[in-house]
Amino acid sequence: MIRLIGYLFGLASVLALIVAGGVAIYLNGMTKDLPNYEVLASYAPPVTTRIHAGNGALMAEYARERRLFLPIQAIPDRVKAAFLSAEDKNFYNHPGVDIYGLGRAILVNLQNFGSGRRPVGASTITQQVAK
Known part of the structure; x- marks a missing residue:
């Protein structure tokens, strides 16, 4: 059970980093002008x-x-x-x-x-x- 929770936490962390990177790229493109x-x-x-x-x-x-x-x-x-x-x-x-x-x-x-x-x-x- 702990292994499953750790796996889900790791997956959620990676997903959050991907979303944060996407938001950073989007904001950088919007603010460059x-x-x-x-x-x-x-x-x-x-x-x-x-x-x-x-x-x-x-x-x-x-x-x-x-x-x-x-x-x-x-x-x-x-x-x-x-x-x-x-x-x-x-x-x-x-x-x-x-x-x-x-x-x-x-x-x-x-x-x-x-x-x-x-x-x-x-x-x-x-x-x-x-x-």
Whole structure:
């Protein structure tokens, strides 16, 4: 009996190592195109250049992308809550990767595999910014 338990334990250990190796290879492939996190700390998106007349009237705008810098304090709390509700309900409860959301998405996608349904995403706001 002890020999059988030892055999099953050894088999489970080898299987766990194979799964861990597969996960490591998968994560390495997924993260190789991500930018360095230090670059994200100094990221400054291009904003619109505005030229105003002496009386304050807007004369012209120059930009490749029409972006305006808006500090987070200027965004109403209701808009922030709506965005978090739609994108990442557990934003304040995870360190950047929502393990429960990821597991749920994997299970749902496995259940829907081959049904033609659109896959469910599991990325958090943090992951989307990094991407």
